[in-house]
Amino acid sequence: MDDVSRRELFRIVGQSMVLTAAGVGVLEPALAQHVHVALADAKSLSGGPNFVPKAFTKHQFATLRHLAELIVPGATESGAAEYIDFLSSRNTDLAAIFNGGFIWLDLYMTKKYGADFLTAKPAQQTEMLDKLAYRANRSVDVAGGVQFWTWTRNMVVDAYYTSPAGVKDVGFMGNGAMSEFSVPKEAVEYVMKRSPFANEG
């Protein structure tokens, strides 16, 4: 939310609720919905093709963008690679995990498939990820990549779900303003029917 829309929110809340003569807050549902939509309607968080990474080489950054998209489809547009690059430029421990990880990954891929991660075939890339992503598949030779994998997955998940696309994907509908709180009857009925209390009426 930029400053204008936040100011707008407080203008709406302030006018509709603080200044009501009767002392009772009233906020038009239409306005409340407008607030939520306005706030969630943010642009792509990706830096685009001309983005210059701060902590990584161009090749590493391209690898990261591709990895992010494989881990969570849509994560590239959500700025996951930029997020990891930004924090790695400000935290040397994080930079070490990723720099070391990129080198490890490309060495492993080159040795096994004769190509680095980015230029390997899609099937080779997913074969690699399958080895890292499932505990049962982790053979001794990939042990050196597990920390890198875990950090990448966690941070890509974090970046995606803290973006407008991720918020929309899980269906979060809050962060608005409303004059009263209510719970949809259909939701209650759906849950009760599926619960152990289904037959209690």
Place this chain on the structure above:
Amino acid sequence: MFQVQRSPEIHDVVVIGSGAGGGTTVKVLTEKGVKVTLIEAGPMLNPNKDFKEHMWPWEVDHRGVGPNAENYFGKDIYPFGYFLAPNGYWNIPGEPFTVAEGSEFKWFRSRITGGRTNHYGRISLRFADYDFKPYSFDGLGTDWPITYDEMAPWYDKAEDFIGITGTREGIRSAPDGKFLPPIPPRVHEQLVMRAGKKLNIPVIPSRMAMLTKSIHGRAACHYCGQCGRGCRTASAFTSSQAMIFPAMKTGNLSIINNAMARELLVDDNGRVKAVSYIDKTTKTEKQIRCRAVVVAASACESARLLLNSKSTKFPNGIANGSGQVGRNLTDTVGYSLGGNVPALEGMMRHNSDGIGGMHVYVPWWELDKKNKDFPRGYHIEISGGYGMPQIGSFRGVAAKAEGYGSRLKDAIRQSYGAQVSFAGRGEMIPNEHSFCEIDPTVVDQWGIPVLKFSFRWSEYEVKMVQHMHRTFTDLIQAMGGTPNAKPFPQNASAVSVGGEIIHEAGTVKMGSDPKTSVLNKYSQAHEVRNLTVVDAAPFNGNPDKNVTLTIVANAWRSAEHLADEMKKGEV
């Protein structure tokens, strides 16, 4: 040359600390025309600038993990997340405390106008009749010098002013108050109510300091659920917005920010004549003379100030003839367990923000049960619903689901909103191993000797969290859910760390006997008539009811008494 600046003017009342106790004192006294000077160790609060209400995580490059990825590495500069209202810390650079060998203790301190009320949970429960007479009730702890009936009118005043949701239930362990309308339970909370009914556990509307109706010129809640971030419309109670800002308009309040109280100075008669503090901006000591001082720096900080105020008359710290200052330290017993509840999966999405925190809760329900293996009891807090996704929100699901791609996304979508968690908040019985004292070897960056904590849970608290574990497991299973893997609590290491629940109390306790207590029934020091302490330090016990409402009620009562005595010329 280091020069102490002494003001020649004599202030009526100096209040130290601007949280619940200090704010209440300021409000009551300034409304009566008393001139008050408030000393606060941190800066002034500016809600429009400082509160991160309604911000989305993507509005900052670091999405809330901290500009240097701090929260990924356990550096707790944002202890409850970047978006929490300012400003409180487990560790304050330059202001250390020490912990005795064999003990564990965490100490959360806020340094800003309004203190911890800017972001507290706002659960507002009256102490019950037996909470004021714990020794008479079961032979443990000590009785307060006041009764519930004496405190009740002050709870009324506090509730009328703060604005607290709730319903009248007639439950002894959870006395009814003066309530604003309750808020409808969310879907998962309705499920918990059904489970409670089945298990004979009462689940009742929560009692929270948020306005379901506009009162005293404060706007009604707009139900964004972000009270912890601070509320710009002041619809969630804070001492800063509801008490101190209005008091500033009376013309009776002066505030000195960035002022760390160092020592209370006494005259030849043993009465406080001045407050010495360090001006953090100039790093110099200043003194202000006063007729009376009200200490509300938080339970442990207040004990520290008293212990550091040594004089010929009070060689062990001011008003500490009983030796009780710093003793009887308690915190709330904390334990939590969550679980996945499949009935909630796939539910139609909706806005479940509501007020920040639970809409229903469980008051202690086994008061009359015989043969329990621990004394007193606990209440249960409930969480769940569709929270705003944050850094770390889906880490557990991702680790459990493994994999990547659309499969991972599906797992996250399915789990979202299907978690229900229970947190027990129970009463600790004061014990001789839990206290704070001055560490003679360490001073902070203001040259003030620091506190050293000793803390130990007893078997009572271990038995209590075992009861919590069984109860939470039963509740989750009754909903058809699966509790998250957590070993059955075997010993004290399964209980929250002392201080972690941020309900410290008892370190400057009140009582009728000056030999065994520090303060009288009005929270005035037995030995120093013009010294009052009004945070949770005066408490004789720490019931399973969060401390803030009782801090406000007790401070209100104490302030009116002080104003009366000042009028009569007794102080």
